[in-house]
Amino acid sequence: MTKANNGLSRRTVLRSGAAAVAAVGLSTVFATTARATDSKPSASTAADQARARVLTGEHSANGWAIEKGADIGGSIWTRPIPGSPVTAALRIGDVAVVLVHVVRRFHYEIGTLNRGEVVGYKSPSTVTGYETNHASGTAVDIRPGWYPPGVRGGFLPHELTALRDVLGDCEGVVGWGGDRSHPDEGHFQIEVGPGDPRLAKVAAKIRGWNNSPGKGAGVLIAIS
Template sequence: MEQLGRRGFLVGVGVVALSAGMALPASADRWPGRYSANGWPVRAKGLTEVGVEGSAAAMTVLGGAVATLLGHVARRFHYEVAELGPGDIHSHTTDPRVGAPLESNYLSGTAIAILPTRFPLGATGGLFPHEIAVLRDILADCSGTIRWGGDDPTTPKEGHFQLDVPPREAAQAAHTLTSAGTIPDPFAPTRRSRALALERRQRRR
């Protein structure tokens, strides 16, 4: 897998799996492949439960770099966007029913849906501009390895975050994260410029 180029690795086909407890649309279908839409293998093992620092929220995701990166996203979301509690994050599932391609990434343990009832599939406008700016800064913190569901051009999901790179790139980015407990200023000029540059790159793909 690591020998594939970024674009080739990310090629995916089909529709998405939802976590347990999430409402499925009438059009929900079964994800047919052995890989989720972001190119990671669909799995039932090798997962880990990760608690979100400072909250009672937890998620089940692939261990290692994936857990580090998605844990960073959830931690900053909790401190800077909205407080999270038990059941506020949907993550890995073995239920193959899907509602849109991005959700298939729950099957591989490489995606989370934060506050899924507040940010349902296909809905937009659930975040204020300053909250979106924070999310853009979080993505930049993760060196572009995480993609935000709000950018999906077909079926957006504003609480969704997924791995967007192969394992090697994910491992490299996990080592560069801001230390836990640190809350940066997402509006500092250098950070804002970095976040906007990443937004332009990710929207082009």
């Protein structure tokens, strides 16, 4: 009787031990899996981290998000100006379409631009006031050394006529620094905020011109 009980006890102990080992093994697997799952960021966390790498959390004078740099994975990228050797870091999409149009018409009709004569994005640490629009990729300075801030009269009459025609293309969406009380004649910026339907309308018009021969930038205007 004692022997049988001893045998039963041994089987019970062996089974209990095996179950305990299995339980420990499973708990280890679950814990490892949980740690692996926890170490992989969720989609929302990854998106938040990406935004933190790019955005400063502040907005430029015209209401667009300021970014920490150009070509770093955000919305501001260096773009070529077709028909010229010039590039500019601009906010991609409708903003870039409109500002590229301004720079192209300047190049074709006002003065031939050389490499380095157009400045788009500027670091937020270097700008204040209306110039913060550079830090959101929504402004350009054309030949800034030619048109120093505070000085008027940098354009000849026929150049000013062409410039006004360019602004007319943009239907109020682009502002010229020459119209400021403290002039900055080389400065052009988007005047409307994100989501403004006027920007989308003007950008769509310019895209249509770009796809139609005889229209858009590079077409000479009649000067009376």
